[in-house]
Amino acid sequence: xxxxxxQGTINxxxxxxxxxxxxxxxxxxAFMGKDMxxxxxxxxxxxxxxxxxxxxxxxxxxQVFEFSAHVLRTNALGDRFKKQWEKISTLGNxxxxxxxxxxxxxxxxxxxxxxxxxxxxxxxxxxVVIHFTGAYQVNGDLYAL
Numbered sequence: 001x002x003x004x005x006x007q008g009t010i011n012x013x014x015x016x017x018x019x020x021x022x023x024x025x026x027x028x029x030a031f032m033g034k035d036m037x038x039x040x041x042x043x044x045x046x047x048x049x050x051x052x053x054x055x056x057x058x059x060x061x062x063q064v065f066e067f068s069a070h071v072l073r074t075n076a077l078g079d080r081f082k083k084q085w086e087k088i089s090t091l092g093n094x095x096x097x098x099x100x101x102x103x104x105x106x107x108x109x110x111x112x113x114x115x116x117x118x119x120x121x122x123x124x125x126x127x128v129v130i131h132f133t134g135a136y137q138v139n140g141d142l143y144a145l
Contacts, residue, residue, distance in 0.1 A: 008102060012036065015099040017069055017132075019111070021092035024080060031077040033070035033127035039096065039106070040066045045138045061143075065108050065136035067096060070127045073119070081113070081130055089113040094134060108134035 015037050017027040029036065042064040049056040071078050084091075089112050096106040111134035119128045 008100065010099045011101065012099060014097060014101065016097045017067070018095045018097070019091050020094065022084070025077070025084060025091065027069050027071060027077065031072055031075060033072060033125075035070040035127075035129070036099075037070075037096065038068045040068075041136065042066055042133075059139035059142055061137065061139055062135045063138050064133060065106070066114065066131060066133050067106075067108070068129050068131045070129050072127050074126045078128060081128075085113045085116065085130075091132070094132070106136060108132075108136050110134050 013029045015029065017037060019025045027037075043060070045060055045063055047058040047060060049058060071081055073079075091111045091113065094108045094111045096108065098105065111132050114131045114133040116131070117129035
């Protein structure tokens with residue numbers, strides 16, 4: 001018989017996005033729709049180079065990191081983002097806090113607003129999905145070699 005393992009808990013009210021240089025744009029659960037935050041890492045963490053008899057591994061020092069937030073348009077934060085992308089789309093560094101207390105934060109550098117999804121004006125969707133992109137450091141031991 002397998003030993004049972006506590007599966008843990010997630011907390012919808014824990015996930016946040018904080019912008020170091022733009023604290024007025026920090027996104028907390030009170031400012032998001034139910035879809036909240038989605039993280040979509042891009043590309044490989046290790047580059048694989050085929051050889052005649054196997055492979056050579058080449059760990060990447062960073063990964064392009066895309067994340068999105070379903071921000072409500074029905075409060076001031078939604079409009080602050082609209083004004084930000086109209087002014088300048090670069091935001092600096094961000095910290096993404098997980099909805100799990102045992103899953104550590106993501107530190108993302110050089111973050112920009114990448115795109116904005118269609119904004120429904122039909123009285124049935126209170127939010128706008130904003131997509132961000134930045135660099136996420138991986139394979140940190142490479143710097144110690």
